[in-house]
């Protein structure tokens with residue numbers, strides 16, 4: 001379980017996050033939604049420690065990550081896997097080198113163990129072994145996301161984060177990636193947080209939704225409660241994406 005406790009983040013005197021408190025359970029899909037610029041990525045970066053909150057703290061299974069010393073923080077970081085927006089693969093490395101990169105950085109595995117782990121991660125994301133020798137530029141956007149997910153899970157993380165996993169994907173591929181993320185969460189019982197503005201994903205896979213508006217937690221609940229939420233900004237966001245949902 002991850003808890004965000006009264007987190008603030010200030011840039012240039014502006015409160016980009018204002019008193020955000022949320023919690024995320026393991027084994028379910030937690031989604032942070034909100035329009036562009038609302039603060040989703042900043043919140044995710046505060047959670048994973050890429051940004052330090054100006055006030056408040058983040059707890060990983062009751063461990064106060066924000067206020068811990070560097071050595072303890074490093075231990076928690078080893079339990080984290082992340083898919084960055086746009087997959088962020090290393091273009092000069094093969095798929096195999098991309099996926100094995102965190103293993104080589106953070107573990108002392110033998111080449112044989114690395115090979116086996118990469119193979120099992122490729123299998124987990126439904127990619128064939130022959131893809132391992134290709135470069136990111138030689139595979140499709142959907143395959144790149146799969147490789148990004150394989151890299152995120154290679155260290156067998158307890159906590160998995162995805163920033164806009166569907167950005168740049170067509171609706172059909174988005175649904176396949178959604179299902180993959182959900183299956184991995186169920187299989188590995190990870191605490192999973194997804195940043196998204198894809199409302200279709202919310203209704204397809206989310207179990208818990210946190211709506212961020214203007215840097216504040218504006219609403220939270222499960223997707224079934226959205227229609228009756230009486231939250232004008234949330235409903236407006238749903239309406240804006242409703243046309244898109246019906247048209248594909």
Ligand SMILES: Nc1ncnc2c1ncn2[C@@H]1O[C@H](COP(=O)(O)OP(=O)(O)O)[C@@H](O)[C@H]1O
Pocket residue numbers: 011012016034035036037038039040041042043
């Ligand atoms: N490093 C930064 N320095 C200054 N402002 C930032 C920085 N990162 C994000 N912001 C601002 O914070 C706000 C929220 O951004 P972000 O979290 O990226 O939004 P989104 O919900 O689209 O992910 C935006 O106004 C953005 O310009």
Ligand SMILES: [Mg+2]
Pocket residue numbers: 040041042195
């Ligand atoms: Mg973002």
